[in-house]
Amino acid sequence: MSSYALQLKDLRKSFGKSEIIRGVNLDIPVGERLAIIGPNGAGKSTLFNLISGRFPPTSGDVLLHGQKINGKKPFEINRMGLSRSFQITNIFPKLSVFENLRCSVLWSLGYKYTFLKFLADLDDANARTEELMSMIKLDKKRDVLAANLTYAEQRALEIGVTIGGGASVVLLDEPTAGMSKTETTRFISLIKEVTVGKTLLTVEHDMGVVFGLADKIAVVVYGEVLAYDTPDAVRANQRVQDAYLGSAVADEQGAQHA
């Protein structure tokens, strides 16, 4: 077992002629909370899609706990202990909160595709689901369809579905996108709470959140990692300031795109 939870080795991705990810190298130790920041279109979300298997990389390697996962299907990567959330809420709209969460725990508890057991009898899955539901504070919405939740509740459910399988590496793609200030503050403490002991990668726009939540920050600009260091060191980094934090941050905060 490698001491790194996740390693990216000269990762590249091209769409047609344009190279979006241009040789990313990162070694993320187990248990680290890493925030990935960068201007719009820098390739942060693409990076997540490459790691989680949504797209195959053009070249380079992704290693999860020392094992190569590039080219694997998303469900295979998920089974190996990496889970991700989505920037645009991606849940099961016609299923209840409880059913959404239960779907996320079934595989990790070994139930696979069985049709010979009743869900109601799966005590461990149901207990785990109840636990998840109170962790993300949706226990009062147990039987509400996911489509009928408020935006903030859907975001919380998104996190719940992501961590349900107990993955050790969790990728959160802009978890607080579109939330109000107070909601964001509450949500950040929720994220901290539910990802204790896990390796966390998050794409985040809100600089307050980034400096509060992360142990390390990786700055991605034009598909390259410009800096990968502690928040204070990144803040002091002249290149980062020039490229990103200086002028771009104001636009960034103002834009708050979805």
Added chain:
Amino acid sequence: MSNSIVKFKPLNIGRILVWGFFALVLLLAPLLFTSSLSHTMLSQMGIFIIICLSYNILLGQGGMLSFGHAVYSGLGAFMAIHTLNMISSGTLPLPVSLVPIVGGLAGLVFAAIFGSVTVKKAGTPFAMITLGIGELIWAMSLMFPGFFGGEGGVSGNRVTGSSPFGITFGPQIQLYYLIALYTFVCTALMFALTRTPLGRMLNAVRDNPERVEFVGYDTQRVRYIAFMIAGFFAGIGGALAALNFEIVTSENVSGPRSGVFLLFTFLGGATFFFGAIIGGILSVLAFVLFSELTKAWLLYLGLLFLFMVMYAPGGFASLIMMNLRVVSYGKFKPLIGKYCVLFVSGVVALLGLAAMVEMIYHMQLNQALGEGLTFLNIGLNVKSAASWGGAVAVMLVGSLIFEFTRRKFAVQWSTIQEFIENEIKRKESL
């Protein structure tokens, strides 16, 4: 976990009651409706219930719009009739009551073969592939008369093999009870499926296949297993049909037959489990009774389908459930009056329309019989302006009253729905 056990207990009693009621209906129906026509119809209902339920595993639970479900019921039927003939010729010592299982296995095997191609895609490509495979089998049914019997089909005789306790399945009533038994068991099994991990993940695949991949499940595998299960039950239904009619023709695997399963499962209501049961019953009523009433029955069926797709996409099941919700919140009484007006005016408008449709059909098909026809004991004449004018007037009056009431009803309905939503929210925040 004693807490949750206590919580689930009343639900289980309700479930036992429902299933007990279902069994009782299956048991007593042929004793209440004793004519041979009703026995035939009840048998067909059982068959269609099984097939519509199996189709709804795909459509309602898995979000898979298949245009070729008759392939699996039909091939199940062909295998069953060949098995029956083997029993008759003495080469296979199998009781007739187990022939449906053979049909089911055939459905399963064919679903496993064709499904491996079909489920590679979802959505529109899936629908297209099922359509293609349906056409393929239909074309093959005319190419291989050895297996499919060509134009005439394959016939058999269900009174064969051993007859334990004197049960020969000769009389329709005996066959009905065999069908009823299969209907009950298959319905129970398919309902059980919706309560299993696979059944739930199938719903998840329907809702959001992409996310399913990110919680560790292979969506293709989920769809494939569900497809095979649906094929199995469709095969059982097809085999029962083979026993019932003692003849299987290429029509059994045809596209129109697949369309019937789709249409009635949708009409019954794909979003609820019992919707497909309603669909199965409706299909037999339409095919056997409605087609006797008028030559234009397919036109009416098409109109009904059109209106349901536009105004009640959840089918009859969702109409029932929505009104039950209103009843449970005690808000049904103020609606009754409007429902009555809607019903009467709707029937009036339909009568006007139907009179015109019947006159047109008469002009096209029965001209040799003269200009006059009777429609609901009213003499009409296709050459008379009074007949046409009267029909138009009746339809217009009916439609106007219907539309006027419908608008008022819609306002009242949405007020009630709003009230219920607020009640639910209030209860949640307690």
